[in-house]
Amino acid sequence: MTKMPRSNALVAHGGGPTAVLNASLAGIVEECHAQPGIATLYGAAGGAAGLIADALIDLSAEPIANWPAIAQSPGSVLGSSRQDLVDADFDQMTKLLQRHNIRYVFLTGGNGTMRMALRLSEACRARNYEAFVIGVPKTIDNDLYGTDHTPGFPSAARFFLHALKFIGSDNRALPGVTVVEVLGRDAGWLSAATLLAREQEDDAPHLVYLPERPLPFSRMASDVESVYRRLGRAVIAVCEGQLDENHEPFGADVRRTSRAPLALNLAHVLSMRLSKELGISARSEKPGLLGRSFASLASPVDLAEARECGRAAVRSALAGETAVMVSIERASNAPYQAVFGLVPIQDVSGRTRPFPEAWIPAHPTLASPDFAAWLDPLLGPIQTLGRLQQSPTPRQSG
Template sequence: MKRNLLIVHGGGPTAVLNASLYGVITEAKKSDQIDKVYGAIGGTEAILNENFLDLAETPEEELKLLLQTPGTAIGSSRFAVEQIHYEQMKDIFKRNNIKYVLFNGGNGTMDTCGKVYEVCKKEDIYTVGIPKTIDNDIAIIDHAPGYGSAATFIANTTAEIGSDVKALPIHVTIIEAMGRNAGWITAASALAKKTKQDAPHLVYLPERPFDEEEFLVDVKKLYDQLGGVVVVVSEGLKDKNGVSIVPPIFKTDRAVYYGDVSAHLANLVIKKLGIKARSEKPGLIGRTSMAHQSEVDRQEAIQVGREAVQAALAGHSGVMVGIHRISNDPYSMETSFVPISEVMLHEKKLPSHFINERGNHVTQSFIDWCSPLIGKSIPDFINFKEKI
């Protein structure tokens, strides 16, 4: 008897989350073991509401639009799942003849996937995780789909801002990148730097304590040399005591909201150094930009979606499809099934060998690691001033 498959999206979207969805749907439609390919419309909470839509009924020409659609076509959520909800989910799966459950998301979503697995492992229900995060902070694996496109965006944005600042070198520009605890996106801005004069001139990551005085010394030195400076910082910068460099502006029972790090540092440059400064915070643009979608990222997103379906059909459960690098040049990778218990809420940060000694930039090792993931080179620009 044919059974149904359910795909659930959790957490923040990426530029290739729908590419993984495309991989899931197209692969599931090939199987004679699967009847309906349900999408949970609205994330994890949609399971409890049984808000399911059979995606297999979507015409192929419409499915292909997933590859160029930002966000998530089936919706997501940050719903706080309690233990009682997991028991309810098990009954809901049974009631809807769902045998295969796929969770596509980051650390938190993998935690949910693992807990669903524990509840359902004695039933004829198979759970498989599909990695997704722009932050690239899922443990064990080399990288996650979503990161390559976010890296492409920040690198191109930094290069373009750098060209502007080089043309009129009168101020310091501070770009704030997403990634509160892990600096993978911030670090990727360094791919824009092709010469010593190119942006980013300074890169500050949450993996190292931020020193205000060292920052001001670094900025002043470069400003005196170049006239215009581009700095890229993580939104999660903390001081040596582990406290955010900007004070909280609002608190709830579940979260603390902080002001903009880039604006704070720009104000600091103006007040302490007397240098004109401005801040830039791309924010959600950095994870929704289809113009900067990485081809490598898209293809890997499709692949892990397909392989998650194959894994479930083969009887694997309580695992996540993981990407592992074989080589940088030429770039190649392979996939494997990672036990879900090894990635549940485990956060991967930038390793020390990717950060320079002073903590204000990345190393060549990081550049070599990250470059293949953006799928295309940063455009070359011309500047006649440099020919004089």
């Protein structure tokens, strides 16, 4: 906007952090530095709470040399929040923007954050304050409309895929039943991704359940029994948001949140019930927050795209866009190439993108080839497990 005098910019994070959220922030910072139209870039400390309390950090003053390490770190160096917002909060935020001459606003997050971006742009318009509000996509759950995938998801998928591979190796060596809880709330993207851990027919995960389908406990028990009878072991991946046929989390302890109730010990409850039902000892693993923070396994594609989403957001704001979200569009699958576009936030906010019906496995062992082809280029290098060439069933010698 060459017609405008130099203005300030602001960035805030919403919702749970990811392994690449700080990479998006670094992208915003570097593009703001490159744009003469932007004077100071502020960061809101603690997400929306910082915008309401006027708790800003001057990111333009942060030494350039610090950003490469920040971009590789999980969490959010600005903090985040999950606050429910009321109209008065948006009045407060708009005043803050005016007071600090902030015209460019970047809100990085998922559905809740996009809804906030829409409401903030509306609040600015209602007060005749010209501001350019851009959504930057971010969620490990991959449940945002309007984008091929969301930054954060490929890294979480890469983590859980390796987690199931490694737990599978352990389970093959010392057999038993293991239930692994996978993040994703009520979207099965991450659970489905674990199916790509399988290199051979008898590899873990042996059963993968997606929250898009209610799961009667009796069906899970009979699936596990059948795998156990065949292999003498079973590794099961279950999404944290999985519900049974009564739409209950199998008797797990639950925390009430601003979103759907969150089961706290789903894998444990399932392992105890399986153990009792089948008379087999079973254990559970809950990598939990590691799924969204395990920076050592961040996907290189994801890191690069997250950063580029940040840069694209700044360029879009300066081009006069508002109430839009940066989107990733897949230009080509092999070789993988993405371009960055914009979608109206109106089309994104308040909806959740389900895992496609066509990709839901007919059997909890089978990844849809289309889903695998879609996911594969996003993951980056995947460790192949070494194996003996000889049959895993030893020859009886002597």
